[in-house]
Amino acid sequence: MVISPHLLIGAAIGLKINNLWAVFILALVSHFLADKLPHWEYGSEDIKDMTKKEFFVFILQVAADSLLGILLLFWLLQEQSFWPYAIFGAFISALPDFPLLLLRFFPRAKWLLSYQKFHSANHLKQKNARKKTLSLLSELAVMALAIFFIRL
Ligand SMILES: [Zn+2]
Numbered sequence: 001m002v003i004s005p006h007l008l009i010g011a012a013i014g015l016k017i018n019n020l021w022a023v024f025i026l027a028l029v030s031h032f033l034a035d036k037l038p039h040w041e042y043g044s045e046d047i048k049d050m051t052k053k054e055f056f057v058f059i060l061q062v063a064a065d066s067l068l069g070i071l072l073l074f075w076l077l078q079e080q081s082f083w084p085y086a087i088f089g090a091f092i093s094a095l096p097d098f099p100l101l102l103l104r105f106f107p108r109a110k111w112l113l114s115y116q117k118f119h120s121a122n123h124l125k126q127k128n129a130r131k132k133t134l135s136l137l138s139e140l141a142v143m144a145l146a147i148f149f150i151r152l
Contacts, residue, residue: 010093
């Protein structure tokens with residue numbers, strides 16, 4: 001999944017659960033579960049093989065996507081009386097994607113390569129995601145569901 005659905009899912013978990021450790025674990029697990037759903041992804045290419053320009057565009061997409069999620073959270077959480085756990089959940093839920101960016105700078109780091117393998121094993125493969133539209137719809141549905149739970 002891209003970053004904003006992960007942020008929303010994590011925030012929903014943080015809002016509904018009043019135990020920091022439980023939020024940590026559930027938000028972390030939610031990342032890998034959400035990645036199992038058919039979803040749209042920008043930068044389907046391996047980050048190590050991108051040209052400079054492709055990498056730059058990729059970083060812009062990550063930044064815009066993260067900003068969208070953060071703005072949505074600001075808007076959604078302003079009605080909530082207690083939101084620190086929601087912010088924590090959002091952060092933890094999005095976190096597993098970020099070590100992958102380091103591969104650009106340390107393409108041979110063993111722990112990063114094994115992590116990438118683990119992360120993409122959890123990922124639904126692009127060729128299995130039959131239709132791009134379906135993938136985009138399921139991602140939007142996840143976001144809508146998370147927003148519904150946040151506002152509940
Ligand atoms: Zn991921």
